[in-house]
Amino acid sequence: MSPLTLYQLVALLLLALGLFGICQRRSLVGMLICVELMLNGAGLSIMAAAQLTPANAVLGQLATLFAMGLAAAEATLVLAIIIVVARRFGTTKTSAVTTLKG
Amino acid sequence: MELMAKIAFGVYTLIILCGGILAVAAKSLVRAMVGLIATLLGVAGMYMLLNSPFMAFMQILIYVGAVCVLIFFAVMLTRADAGGEEAESAPLRQNTLALLAVTVVGGVLSWLVLTHPVAGTGVPVEVSIEKLGLGLLGPYGLAFELISVVLLVAMAGAVLLAWERRNGK
Incomplete structure (x- = not known):
């Protein structure tokens, strides 16, 4: 197996762990942690593809950097949303936040 | 890859795997966050292996330094302590559906990666x-x-x- 395939498999492992977690966690903070796992997998995949192929390496590294920035922005917004939900419902359990349910 | 690089790759993969499992399966959210930090450090090590120490530094600075502190704020501000939301295990149906989702997505993507290997250069560019x-x-x-x-x-x-x-x- 080539090194690129190995790196892609590790990135896939991160994606799978995050996906399982986001389906299985029952609190918003736990889901946020799993989203960060998935974004890291994406970053690792982009990075491996940029560094180990003849593709433009500068573009790949900057794309990973932008993914990190987007992850930071997303974490900020999710933190604010979690605080609003916790203030309104008194909990961050996803099963409790069901006002729209008929 | 050289022998040392192989060993380092294995060690980082192990760190990522253990940290990821802890982040996904820990009952306490603070422990889950410790697992997340371990995973992030493992990925930073992978960046070092990919010959880009600047990105490894950025990974530690942005993720471990900023995002994890934000998540810790979220844990503290919502008082999601150990006896809180994740204490009881998930219902079986939810676990089964999560496993199904992972199997489908992971199966398709790993099949793609394994059957369509890209002939990459062995040495990461600097x-x-x-x-x-x-x-x-x-x-x-x-x-x-x-x-x-x-x-x-x-x-x-x-x-x-x-x-x-x-x-x-």
């Missing part, structure tokens, strides 16, 4: 920080400006959302 800076100021300047706008909007939006009105309510 990119100097000067080249990255020139890229940010030159051809990718618009993306750079856009990401700063996104960060500003996210920050302003977070303040607006979490703003507590003093009077009325």
